[in-house]
Amino acid sequence: xxxxxxxxxxxxxxxxxxxxxxxxxxxxxxxxxxxxxxxxxxxxxxxxxxxxxxxxxxxxxxxxxxxxxxxxxxxxxxxxxxxxxxxxxxxxxxxxxxxxxxxxxxxxxxxxxxxxxxxxxxxxxxxxxxxxxxxxxxxxxxxxxxxxxxxxxxxxxxxxxxxxxxxxxxxxxxxxxxxxxxxxxxxxxxxxxxxxxxxxxxxxxxxxxxxxxxxxxxxxxxxxxxxxxxxxxxxxxxxxxxxxxxxxxxxxxxxxxxxxxxxxxxxxxxxxxxxxxxxxxxxxxxxxxxxxxxxxxxxxxxxxxxxxxxxxxxxxxxxxxxxxxxxxxxxxxxxxxxxxxxxxxxxxxxxxxxxxxxxxxxxxxxxxxxxxxxxxxxxxxxxxxxxxxxxxxxxxxxxxxxxxxxxxxxxxxxxxxxxxxxxxxxxxxxxxxxxxxxxxxxxxxxxxxxxxxxxxxxxxxxxxxxxxxxxxxxxxxxxxxxxxxxxxxxxxxxxxxxxxxxxxxxxxxxxxxxxxxxxxxxxxxxxxxxxxxxxxxxxxxxxxxxxxxxxxxxxxxxxxxxxxxxxxxxxxxxxxxxxxxxx
Numbered sequence: 001x002x003x004x005x006x007x008x009x010x011x012x013x014x015x016x017x018x019x020x021x022x023x024x025x026x027x028x029x030x031x032x033x034x035x036x037x038x039x040x041x042x043x044x045x046x047x048x049x050x051x052x053x054x055x056x057x058x059x060x061x062x063x064x065x066x067x068x069x070x071x072x073x074x075x076x077x078x079x080x081x082x083x084x085x086x087x088x089x090x091x092x093x094x095x096x097x098x099x100x101x102x103x104x105x106x107x108x109x110x111x112x113x114x115x116x117x118x119x120x121x122x123x124x125x126x127x128x129x130x131x132x133x134x135x136x137x138x139x140x141x142x143x144x145x146x147x148x149x150x151x152x153x154x155x156x157x158x159x160x161x162x163x164x165x166x167x168x169x170x171x172x173x174x175x176x177x178x179x180x181x182x183x184x185x186x187x188x189x190x191x192x193x194x195x196x197x198x199x200x201x202x203x204x205x206x207x208x209x210x211x212x213x214x215x216x217x218x219x220x221x222x223x224x225x226x227x228x229x230x231x232x233x234x235x236x237x238x239x240x241x242x243x244x245x246x247x248x249x250x251x252x253x254x255x256x257x258x259x260x261x262x263x264x265x266x267x268x269x270x271x272x273x274x275x276x277x278x279x280x281x282x283x284x285x286x287x288x289x290x291x292x293x294x295x296x297x298x299x300x301x302x303x304x305x306x307x308x309x310x311x312x313x314x315x316x317x318x319x320x321x322x323x324x325x326x327x328x329x330x331x332x333x334x335x336x337x338x339x340x341x342x343x344x345x346x347x348x349x350x351x352x353x354x355x356x357x358x359x360x361x362x363x364x365x366x367x368x369x370x371x372x373x374x375x376x377x378x379x380x381x382x383x384x385x386x387x388x389x390x391x392x393x394x395x396x397x398x399x400x401x402x403x404x405x406x407x408x409x410x411x412x413x414x415x416x417x418x419x420x421x422x423x424x425x426x427x428x429x430x431x432x433x434x435x436x437x438x439x440x441x442x443x444x445x446x447x448x449x450x451x452x453x454x455x456x457x458x459x460x461x462x463x464x465x466x467x468x469x470x471x472x473x474x475x476x477x478x479x480x481x482x483x484x485x486x487x488x489x490x491x492x493x494x495x496x497x498x499x500x501x502x503x504x505x506x507x508x509x510x511x512x513x514x515x516x517x518x519x520x521x522x523x524x525x526x527x528x529x530x531x532x533x534x535x536x537x538x539x540x541x542x543x544x545x546x547x548x549x550x551x552x553x554x555x556x557x558x559x560x561x562x563x564x565x566x567x568x569x570x571x572x573x574x575x576x577x578x579x580x581x582x583x
Contacts (some may be wrong), residue, residue, distance in 0.1 A: 077274025130373025229313025
């Protein structure tokens with residue numbers, strides 16, 4: 001039982017240093033209890049169900065995230081290597097140039113609708129980082145600790161960035177014009193990811209500045225490709241017929257299959273993944289509702305425009321057949337057609353390497369905060385490991401976990417099917433949680449209105465929320481539709497929907513973990529779980545679940561408030577003073 005994320009009451013007494021509290025600011029709603037608190041980053045108070053992680057009144061990670069950093073955190077996570085390589089896959093699935101461009105527009109609206117859901121959640125919880133961790137916790141507070149436990153376990157299991165690290169390694173070999181083997185690529189990928197982690201581990205402010213600088217390079221790169229595309233269309237390059245793909249742009253659409261269309265849309269949405277990244281650092285943003293309400297949509301809109309312009313550039317330089325049949329990426333083909341093969345390929349590889357590195361940094365920053373918030377909920381073992389920001393003011397525990405899991409997932413799976421399978425597997429559960437979040441915003445709205453909570457300052461259009469629900473549902477259901485070439489004709493050589501089944505099975509296994517640790521073991525052990533607030537150094541606080549013997553539960557509940565703080569006992573002198581003040 002040593003691995004359980006719980007301690008006994010006696011152990012808790014010696015391990016914690018909770019702040020004492022009064023019983024005020026608790027709002028009862030049936031079996032739910034809401035606390036009211038505020039962080040230093042926002043003038044708006046946070047109304048949250050008491051089982052959620054406590055508000056950190058002062059962010060232990062500082063307040064280094066401004067509007068520019070919000071833009072580049074989102075942009076850098078969205079713009080990885082996908083825009084350079086996926087256009088050919090999207091074209092293959094769509095069947096025509098016109099429809100493939102339309103998919104990038106559809107992807108933008110799908111991402112924008114989900115972003116509006118995230119933004120409304122930000123307005124409700126302006127002093128909580130971690131995005132989905134917080135929003136699922138608060139939208140579905142019962143069964144108690146269910147969503148925190150399931151999402152925390154799922155987040156830990158999928159906390160790896162092996163695919164992006166391997167792609168970076170591949171481009172580094174191209175840049176060096178060196179021969180590679182699978183194991184050489186794995187070694188370089190491990191080294192590259194290690195360097196990425198070290199770049200962030202020692203200082204939050206400077207790590208954000210480095211990520212911003214690389215984000216600027218990404219932005220300039222795509223702007224350059226977009227402008228070059230217009231030059232090609234104007235007939236000022238060696239390309240003989242730049243309009244060939246646009247004369248009958250929708251030719252071939254009728255040959256597209258449901259599986260191909262879905263696969264194309266999955267790739268598009270994978271390229272847009274990251275539009276919500278800044279929601280992971282909300283408690284590090286001063287006045288987050290005001291800042292994110294314009295900077296986050298600006299980042300998404302800029303990315304969408306640049307994606308579409310980049311695709312137009314690719315289609316202006318090469319024919320449809322050349323893009324589909326080429327052994328190089330769409331971006332490489334574009335550079336070769338427009339600038340020749342001398343230094344163009346090397347220049348592109350430099351830009352792609354920087355783009356991949358920026359993506360690794362942005363993902364590390366966002367997911368480290370998400371993992372830290374999972375630890376702050378109290379449902380994972382070793383609370384201090386997840387939540388402490390000592391000694392450098394950075395989340396070293398989450399950084400180390402991501403490094404360790406990424407190294408394992410780089411080294412362990414063989415290239416080919418297993419690697420592609422793991423990439424698909426890491427995406428599917430996210431679609432399920434997006435659907436739950438979109439549904440959850442409607443539930444949260446209704447609950448807040450019933451309890452007469454004050455307006456939050458941001459409300460998504462209801463039609464946008466319903467579009468997010470439908471699009472998330474589509475991304476859950478459509479991957480089950482079989483490819484026209486048969487059950488083994490998908491991206492892998494085995495059954496095409498294996499990753500869907502395994503993804504659901506992993507979520508179910510996390511549910512079993514919850515049922516055992518939260519329900520079965522307390523019943524067998526004769527104790528009940530209660531939460532208490534602990535300090536893990538500096539301004540960092542967290543919940544910790546403790547085992548309270550059933551004979552002591554009543555006493556515990558008298559001594560602690562709904563959030564787990566010890567109730568303040570009034571001494572005789574305090575009672576006299578309060579009585580005199582009342583008189």
